[in-house]
Amino acid sequence: MTEAKRPFVTKERIEELVKKYPTPFHLYDERGIRENARRVNEAFAWNGGYREFFAVKATPNPAIMQILREEGCGMDCSSLTELMLCERQGITGGEIMFSSNDTPAEDFVLAAKLGATINLDDITHINFLEKTIGYIPETICCRFNPGGYFEIQNTIMDSPGDAKYGMTKPQMFQAYRILMEKGAKEFGIHAFLASNTTTDDYYPALAMQLFRLAVELHEETGAHIGFINLSGGVGIPYRPDGHKPDIMAIGEGVRKVYEQILVPAGMGDVRIFTEMGRYMLGPYGCLVTKCIHQKHIHKEYIGVDACACNLMRPAMYGAYHHVTVAGKEDAPCDHLYDVTGGLCENNDKFATDRWLPAINVGDYLVIHDTGAHGHAMGYNYNGKLRSAEVLLCEDGSDRLIRRAETPDDYFATLNF
Numbered sequence: 217m218t219e220a221k222r223p224f225v226t227k228e229r230i231e232e233l234v235k236k237y238p239t240p241f242h243l244y245d246e247r248g249i250r251e252n253a254r255r256v257n258e259a260f261a262w263n264g265g266y267r268e269f270f271a272v273k274a275t276p277n278p279a280i281m282q283i284l285r286e287e288g289c290g291m292d293c294s295s296l297t298e299l300m301l302c303e304r305q306g307i308t309g310g311e312i313m314f315s316s317n318d319t320p321a322e323d324f325v326l327a328a329k330l331g332a333t334i335n336l337d338d339i340t341h342i343n344f345l346e347k348t349i350g351y352i353p354e355t356i357c358c359r360f361n362p363g364g365y366f367e368i369q370n371t372i373m374d375s376p377g378d379a380k381y382g383m384t385k386p387q388m389f390q391a392y393r394i395l396m397e398k399g400a401k402e403f404g405i406h407a408f409l410a411s412n413t414t415t416d417d418y419y420p421a422l423a424m425q426l427f428r429l430a431v432e433l434h435e436e437t438g439a440h441i442g443f444i445n446l447s448g449g450v451g452i453p454y455r456p457d458g459h460k461p462d463i464m465a466i467g468e469g470v471r472k473v474y475e476q477i478l479v480p481a482g483m484g485d486v487r488i489f490t491e492m493g494r495y496m497l498g499p500y501g502c503l504v505t506k507c508i509h510q511k512h513i514h515k516e517y518i519g520v521d522a523c524a525c526n527l528m529r530p531a532m533y534g535a536y537h538h539v540t541v542a543g544k545e546d547a548p549c550d551h552l553y554d555v556t557g558g559l560c561e562n563n564d565k566f567a568t569d570r571w572l573p574a575i576n577v578g579d580y581l582v583i584h585d586t587g588a589h590g591h592a593m594g595y596n597y598n599g600k601l602r603s604a605e606v607l608l609c610e611d612g613s614d615r616l617i618r619r620a621e622t623p624d625d626y627f628a629t630l631n632f
C-alpha cells in the first residue's frame with residue numbers, strides 16, 4: 217500500500233532543518249494555516265458578524281496566534297497565562313473570548329481588565345464574578361449543557377449529561393434574568409457538545425439546538441442575543457482513510473438553520489462565532505523525530521527521540537497519528553512495528569502494530585497532525601524536556617518560534 221497521507225515537508229527539507237534544530241521538534245506550515253483560515257472565513261462569510269476565536273490552548277504560541285490574527289481571527293482563552301499571551305501581544309476587548317470552567321478569581325480579574333467577552337460556565341459564577349470584579353459586564357455569554365446524549369440522526373455523538381461543563385436549560389433562563397437585573401445588555405450562548413467530529417452535520421445540528429434556545433430565551437426574558445458561539449469540536453482526519461470535514465458544506469448547513477430558525481424570529485442580526493482549535497491547526501503541524509534504536513524481542517520496536525511528553529494523545533486517548541518515514545513515502549509498508557518513546561510507561565507508543573516501510577537507525581519519522589493539542593499537552597515526566605517549535609514560513613524559510621527546554625529550565629523551579 218502506498219501512502220495516502222503525505223507530510224507537508226520533504227526529507228530534503230528535514231535534513232536542512234535538523235542542522236539548525238535538533239530533533240525532536242514540532243514543525244508548523246504557515247501556508248496551510250493561512251489557506252485553511254481563509255476557507256473557514258469564506259464558509260461563514262454569509263454571516264456579517266462571523267468570527268473564529270482560535271482556541272489558544274490547542275497551540276499557545278504567539279507566532280501562530282499572530283498568523284491567525286492576521287487572517288481575522290480572535291482568540292479563545294481558558295486560563296490566566298493564555299490571557300497573558302493575548303495581553304503581551306496587545307490583543308484585547310472583543311478580540312478575546314474567555315471560555316473557562318472552575319475559574320479562579322484572578323483569571324476573571326485579568327479577563328475583565330482586558331475587556332474579554334466572558335463566557336460563564338455556571339450560574340453560581342454570576343455572583344462569583346460580581347464579587348470578584350465588582351460589576352457584571354454589559355456583554356456576557358453563558359455556556360449551555362442540554363444533558364442526555366447529543367445525537368445526529370439517531371447516532372450518539374457524545375454524552376453532555378456526563379460532562380462537567382455548562383448550565384442546564386432552566387439555569388440558562390434564570391441566569392439571563394439575573395444578569396439582566398445586574399445590568400447585562402448583550403448576551404451570547406455557547407455550547408461544546410462533541411469533540412473531534414468529522415461529520416459535516418455537527419455544527420448544523422448544534423446550531424439548530426442553540427438557535428431554538430436563543431429564540432426561547434429572547435422571547436421569555438426579552439434578552440438581546442448578540443451572538444451564538446458554536447465553540448470547537450470540528451474534527452480532522454487523523455487516519456489516511458478518514459473524512460475531512462467540508463467546511464464550506466458546514467458553513468452552508470449552519471446558514472440554512474439560521475434562515476429557518478433565527479431569521480423568522482426577527483433575530484437575523486445574531487453573529488455566529490466559532491472557537492476551533494483542532495480544525496485550525498491540527499493538520500498544519502507535525503512532530504519530526506529520529507529513529508535512535510531498533511529492538512527485536514517479542515515484537516519489533518522502533519525507538520525514536522520523541523516521547524509522549526512531546527505528544528500525549530496516543531498515550532492518553534489511544535489516538536491514532538499517522539507516521540511517515542521521510543524519504544520512504546512510496547516504499548512498501550511491509551514491516552510491522554511499534555514506534556516508541558523512552559518513557560518508563562508502556563503506553564509511550566506513537567504507533568502499535570503499524571505497517572511501515574523498513575526503518576533504519578537515523579531515519580526521520582514524521583508524526584502527522586500534531587498542530588493542535590500536540591506540543592501544548594507536553595509535560596516533563598521522567599525528566600523529559602519539551603521540544604522546540606519551528607515555523608515553516610510561507611516564503612520557504614524557517615523560524616524558531618519556541619526553543620527547546622534545557623536542563624536549566626527543568627531545574628529553574630527547584631530549591632537546592
Ligand SMILES: *Cc1c(COP(=O)(O)O)cnc(C)c1O
Nearest residue numbers: 271315448449450491492493494
Ligand atoms: C478545547 C476547546 C475548544 C477547541 O476545541 P477543538 O476540539 O480543538 O476545536 C473550544 N472551546 C473550548 C471551551 C474548549 O475547551
